[in-house]
Amino acid sequence: MTTVLLERKMPHVALLRLNRPEARNALSPELRLELREHFLSLSCDDTCRAIVITGDMRAFAAGADIKAMADMTPAQMMAQGDEQNWAAISQCLKPVIAAVNGYALGGGCELAMHGDIIVAGESAKFGQPEVRLGIMPGAGGTQRLTRSIGKYRAMKMLLTGSTMSATEAHAAGLVSEVVPDDEVVDAALAIASRIAAMPPLAVAEIKRVALSGMDLPLDAALMLERRAAYLLFGTEDKTIAMRAFVEKKTPTFSGR
Ligand code: DAK
Numbered sequence: 001m002t003t004v005l006l007e008r009k010m011p012h013v014a015l016l017r018l019n020r021p022e023a024r025n026a027l028s029p030e031l032r033l034e035l036r037e038h039f040l041s042l043s044c045d046d047t048c049r050a051i052v053i054t055g056d057m058r059a060f061a062a063g064a065d066i067k068a069m070a071d072m073t074p075a076q077m078m079a080q081g082d083e084q085n086w087a088a089i090s091q092c093l094k095p096v097i098a099a100v101n102g103y104a105l106g107g108g109c110e111l112a113m114h115g116d117i118i119v120a121g122e123s124a125k126f127g128q129p130e131v132r133l134g135i136m137p138g139a140g141g142t143q144r145l146t147r148s149i150g151k152y153r154a155m156k157m158l159l160t161g162s163t164m165s166a167t168e169a170h171a172a173g174l175v176s177e178v179v180p181d182d183e184v185v186d187a188a189l190a191i192a193s194r195i196a197a198m199p200p201l202a203v204a205e206i207k208r209v210a211l212s213g214m215d216l217p218l219d220a221a222l223m224l225e226r227r228a229a230y231l232l233f234g235t236e237d238k239t240i241a242m243r244a245f246v247e248k249k250t251p252t253f254s255g256r
Contacts, residue, residue, distance in 0.1 A: 023065065053098050095116045095117070099189075103125050110128075113148065118169075128161070145157065198253070
């Protein structure tokens, strides 16, 4: 069975649906591989300018597949090379919007945090319950959660395995927008569609600089920003956009 479904519902937007509803979309090794293949292929697909990733109404994803991990040794875990699967997502320069309904736990919460924007349904729940299984997050949970919501709220979740509601996650800065449960995917697609209408090179540079800059000292990050900003003055889309503004027309971007 295909564990990740790709839908193209609107121009330039790809929708990836995790498809293991019977296992609350637990991230099996097969699913992680399929996800990686989709991201690698969408990354170099010029017809895709934004990616929405979602699960179903009960679960975005309930984490790594515990049944598949239960008997694994450290060597087997390492041999899986799971970091390559996650890198395909984190290194994708197309904006990624996570549309979260239901549970986003463990690797599921980490997957949502690989998104640039997180849209959550009112009933969504976020958490890193790995500690209860005697393990810990391994796909960025201790780092991305702490950087998103701060040490004290993150530590409470990481050390107790407690969950956060969508409203709490929004207040803490983990979620971009909370909407009624049945509007989550449409809201995410609407954001993706707005982004897809922007000049793609500008979008890619903004994503690259915003994310890379977060890990740099401010001076270096500002330098990176300036260089990228200068670079965009050389694009065809900058000329198209500024001319359209002056002539009061709607621009159509070339992606060059
Ligand atoms: N893995 C496998 N199966 C799962 C699952 C999971 N994470 N979550 C749910 N399922 C399965 C259940 O076993 C059940 O299967 P059957 O019994 O029907 O065969 C089915 O999905 C329905 O689950 P429930 O009956 O429990 O459904 P409920 O709606 O009552 O509860 C729940 C939903 C999500 C609250 C509950 O299922 C639950 O607590 N699930 C486990 C959540 C969890 O602990 N997640 C963290 C997993 S550990 C690493 C990278 C990443 C990671 C580790 C290392 N490296 C690179 C080193 C990540 C680790 C994790 O994510």
